[in-house]
Amino acid sequence: MVTITDISKACGVSRATVSKALNGASDVSPETTKRVRETAAALGYLPNATARALKMGRSYNVGVLFSDTTGGGISHEYFSRILESVKAEAERLGYDITFISKDLGRLSMDYYEHAKYRSCDGVVIASADFQDPAVIRLATSEIPTVTLDYSFDSRSSILSDNVRGMEELVRFVHAKGHRKIAFIHGELTSVTQKRLASFRRTCAELGIPVPAEYVRPAVYHDPRSSGLATRALLALEERPTCILFPDDLSYLGGMSELERNGLSVPKDMSVAGYDGIPLSQVLRPRLTTYQQGAEQMGKEAARLLIEQIEKPDTWIPQQITVEGRLLEGSTVIDIG
Amino acid sequence: MVTITDISKACGVSRATVSKALNGASDVSPETTKRVRETAAALGYLPNATARALKMGRSYNVGVLFSDTTGGGISHEYFSRILESVKAEAERLGYDITFISKDLGRLSMDYYEHAKYRSCDGVVIASADFQDPAVIRLATSEIPTVTLDYSFDSRSSILSDNVRGMEELVRFVHAKGHRKIAFIHGELTSVTQKRLASFRRTCAELGIPVPAEYVRPAVYHDPRSSGLATRALLALEERPTCILFPDDLSYLGGMSELERNGLSVPKDMSVAGYDGIPLSQVLRPRLTTYQQGAEQMGKEAARLLIEQIEKPDTWIPQQITVEGRLLEGSTVIDIG
DNA sequence: TTGTATGCGTTATCAT
């Protein structure tokens, strides 16, 4: 490993001067700077991020928390798209990313401890159980954080517009003449509560009744549970004419249940998903769904976090809402 | 931040003793060890991975290279499953993972330089262009590496069994009576070459002719290109009775093309995918496909890499082949 | 058994 000491010897200057020259300090002569940089390049010098971090108290490394409650977190398209864009934006700004987790080998630590252990300059909290004390500890610590789809007090967050998304879906379905709309929702997280409230409110505004049996619980990203919920809806005396699923993937469970009952989409039953993952648009018929701006959310999260890291004095907590858009698809038939 | 110095003051012993006690050295009295550890816990001490790494020359941090040629790498289910399992196994063994990329902020470096910059103890190379000089430099450097789905000389690698997978698929289809089998393949990577060779060899063994026009190029994970290839196959005078797609996702492109032509699967056309992602088993009819052992591949990759890191003297390069399994599904009809 | 001294590679302060 070639260090600044090697360069200093090769150039016949002190290590301090080398360091300054490499970092473009103004108090070193242009000639020396040039000479130092050239030999650095010639020797194949690379700064050592570890030593730098130790000295400066800044690691240029941000943690990403992806504790998937439902199992398989990263492998859900929505989250992997967010991860991908967080990564891209962080790297663009000169930061590496490291995963934060509980229990590293024999070391047993919580998220906060893990982040400190790795000297993360900040953490993006995505896909976590926000009731978990370990998550709360991290989010209320002195470590800069940005959360996705959840807001902690006095902290920055990126929110997908669940209220608007659900409202748009309901209004779209309503405009197609539907009055019996069922909603299969995911676990009762804050996201779910927003969608549920928006569903009920929009229906109320449109004068659509929402029988209790039209609202059924399921599990996000779990086609099986949505399939069961679909079966329950089909067993009702008064079937809905349209079913809203918790997410696009879950619709697949409903889809097979519908087929098993000889119902074809959208002729016999209209449906809509949520997320707008690529899969939804490659299905036939194309799924009606609300596409969340995952890429933009990840990008904004990284941007906001790093802004907070680099300008802690002028920083104020911010809630950024990222709007998505309705993908009309062809799974909602006009029964007007 | 509480350091060993704080503990040493609180305990009235030297920092060296604290360090030893914390690391369970045998040359420190049980009483002192106990006292040191208790005050460490009381003070909320956390080891500083950065300082430790600088001193020991070991970061307990492994890099993961996910340069997606086709764009969107992580977000493909196959790769995100691998990432997930690499992460899980590495963490189990006490290692964190960091993404390795080109160009970090203004710093312009290649993969090797990035890995050195972050003092990675090793790198898992997944989903990369193995012809890229930057990838080759990393894989032939002194940094321990494990590659997935590609072998460099004298390096460890984890291989999915593409030869066997393709052979099983072809034999299955053949057993169902098919003699006109088309193969839409992905970009010509080493993986593709293996599948292609296995396809041709197995067909030859079974006495099935493979007309040139039955082998069509497309792009992995790109439904559109597979859709076009499907269209070309349907335009042939002598249509195949079965089409093998490059991967499960790509089949969706073929699926809609088939539907557009009024062909139903498997009645009018048999099909099979590759990968065995969850989506494939939730489609109706369930897709016939070959499920790659992504989880096991990721786990083995992490295990092998860390073994090499921790026992460099007794280590020898290893190629581990992870077998998958045929998922029969219902998209290949029996025309025997 | 415990403590002293040193260095990992870097940056920052303060002389020169």
Add this chain to the structure above:
DNA sequence: ATGATAACGCATACAA
């Protein structure tokens, strides 16, 4: 404009 020196937090060879 340049250099000597110290410090970041930790682990270790060696002395006591």
